Amino acid sequence: MAIKAPRGTADILPQDAALWRFVEKTAAETARNFGYEEIRTPVFEHTELFQRGVGDTTDVVQKEMYTFNDKGDRSITLRPEGTASAARAYIEHSMHALPQPVKLYYCGACYRYEKPQAGRLREFHQFGIEAFGSTDPALDAEIIALASTIFKNLGATGLELNINSIGCPECRKKYNEALTAYLSSHSETLCETCNTRLGKNPMRVLDCKSPVCKEVAAGAPQILSYICEDCRAHFEMVQQYLHAMDIPFTIDASIVRGLDYYTRTVFEFVSTQIGAQGTVCGGGRYDGLLEELGGNPGPGMGFAMGIERIILVLRAMGLVKEEKNSPRLFVASIGQTEAALALCQKLRGYGVYAVCDVAGRSLKAQMKNADREGAKFSLVLGDEEVHSGEAQLKNMETGEKITVSLGDIPALVALI
Numbered sequence: 001m002a003i004k005a006p007r008g009t010a011d012i013l014p015q016d017a018a019l020w021r022f023v024e025k026t027a028a029e030t031a032r033n034f035g036y037e038e039i040r041t042p043v044f045e046h047t048e049l050f051q052r053g054v055g056d057t058t059d060v061v062q063k064e065m066y067t068f069n070d071k072g073d074r075s076i077t078l079r080p081e082g083t084a085s086a087a088r089a090y091i092e093h094s095m096h097a098l099p100q101p102v103k104l105y106y107c108g109a110c111y112r113y114e115k116p117q118a119g120r121l122r123e124f125h126q127f128g129i130e131a132f133g134s135t136d137p138a139l140d141a142e143i144i145a146l147a148s149t150i151f152k153n154l155g156a157t158g159l160e161l162n163i164n165s166i167g168c169p170e171c172r173k174k175y176n177e178a179l180t181a182y183l184s185s186h187s188e189t190l191c192e193t194c195n196t197r198l199g200k201n202p203m204r205v206l207d208c209k210s211p212v213c214k215e216v217a218a219g220a221p222q223i224l225s226y227i228c229e230d231c232r233a234h235f236e237m238v239q240q241y242l243h244a245m246d247i248p249f250t251i252d253a254s255i256v257r258g259l260d261y262y263t264r265t266v267f268e269f270v271s272t273q274i275g276a277q278g279t280v281c282g283g284g285r286y287d288g289l290l291e292e293l294g295g296n297p298g299p300g301m302g303f304a305m306g307i308e309r310i311i312l313v314l315r316a317m318g319l320v321k322e323e324k325n326s327p328r329l330f331v332a333s334i335g336q337t338e339a340a341l342a343l344c345q346k347l348r349g350y351g352v353y354a355v356c357d358v359a360g361r362s363l364k365a366q367m368k369n370a371d372r373e374g375a376k377f378s379l380v381l382g383d384e385e386v387h388s389g390e391a392q393l394k395n396m397e398t399g400e401k402i403t404v405s406l407g408d409i410p411a412l413v414a415l416i
C-alpha cells in the first residue's frame, strides 16, 4: 500500500505555494518596516524549555507536545510555538546588551498533537514577532498595529481584534483566590486534568478545550475586574494608543490565552469566515518569561499568526495567486541533447529561464511542450545547427524567425 502523509500534516503543492510565498513575504516585509529582524531557531529544543516557558499545566505541555528521547537519552520536543525559543535565544546570545527593545520576527513549522480539523493541524506554520526589553504600553499598541498592518497588506478583511489585560502576578493572587473558590464549587463537573489544575494553576481551567469545562469557565469571575492600578493604567494607555492609530478593537474580558507566560495585555484577531478555529493571530505581553528561563529579568511582548488559517481567510475571500513562471527560451533538439543541455546551462548563467527536453520526446512533442509551458522563444538544435553554429530563433507568439549565432550568448540573451 502506498504511504500517506501522517494525520494532521499537509503537503503544500506547487499550485498553493504562490499564496504561501505571498503571505510569508508580505508578513516579513511588513515586520521589517516596523524595525523587526529575522531570527531562525531550531525546530527542536530541550523539553524543559517549553515546560518552564509555556508552563507545565497548559494543554500544550500536558497533552500536545511531540516529545521523545534522542539517542543520547535527552528529552527533546518539537517546538509547539516560537516564543520560548526566541526568549531562549535572546538570553543565550546576551541580547540584553543590545539597544532595547530587541525586535525579532520568525516564520516556521510548529508541532502540536491536537485533534485535526479545518484550521487545526499537527504540523502547522506560524509567522511571529517578539520584542524584548520594554514595558512601555506604546510597544503593546505598536505590536498590535503591526499585526493589523500585516492583515491590511494581505488584503484580509473582516478580522476582529479583541484585547484584554490579565494583569501581573500581584493582581493574579487575588484573582486566583476568587477563581479557585468558584471552580471548586463546580469541581465535580470539571474534567480530570482541570481538577488537578485547580490547586496549581486555576486560570488554565479557563482555556480547557473540554465542552463541560468551557461551560463552567463561561460563568467564572474575570481577571479584568481584579487588576491593580498600575496594570489598569497600562491597559488604558494601550487603548489610547490604539485609538490614536485608528485601530478598532473590542475589550473581551474572557480572553486569557492558553500559555502560562502572559502578563498584562493579551489580544487575538478572530475571523468568523473560517469555522470553529477562527483565531488567526494571538499574542500578548510576557514580562516574567526571561527570568523564568534563567535570564536577567526583562519584559517582552509578541504575537504569532497561523499561516494555514490566514490562507483559509484569503481563500474564503476569493483571493487566488497564480505565478505563471514561463521559460524565455525552449531549446528543442533532434538528436542533440548534449548541445541543448550545454546551451541552456550557459543561458542560465545569465539568469535566463531556459529549458530543453529531458524526456526523450520527438520534435513534434517537444514543440507541443514548449507551447504548453508558454515559452516566449524556441529554437531547434539539429546536426546542421550544431555544425554551422547558427540556429533559427522563433518568437512563439508572432511566429517570426531570425538567425542567431550560438557562439554569442550575450547577443542571444539580449534578443530573448
Ligand code: HAM
Pocket: 080, 081, 082, 083, 084, 112, 114, 119, 120, 121, 122, 123, 124, 125, 126, 128, 129, 130, 258, 259, 279, 280, 281, 282, 283, 284, 285, 301, 302, 303, 304, 305, 306, 307, 308, 309
Ligand atoms: P497560540 O495562540 O498558541 O500562541 O498560537 C498562535 C496562532 O497559531 C493561533 O492563533 C493560530 O492561528 C495558530 N495555531 C495554533 N495552533 C494551531 C494548530 N494546531 N493548527 C493550525 N494553526 C494553529 C502562540 O503560539 C504564542 N507563541 C504567540 C505569541 C507570540 N505570544 C507572544 N508572542
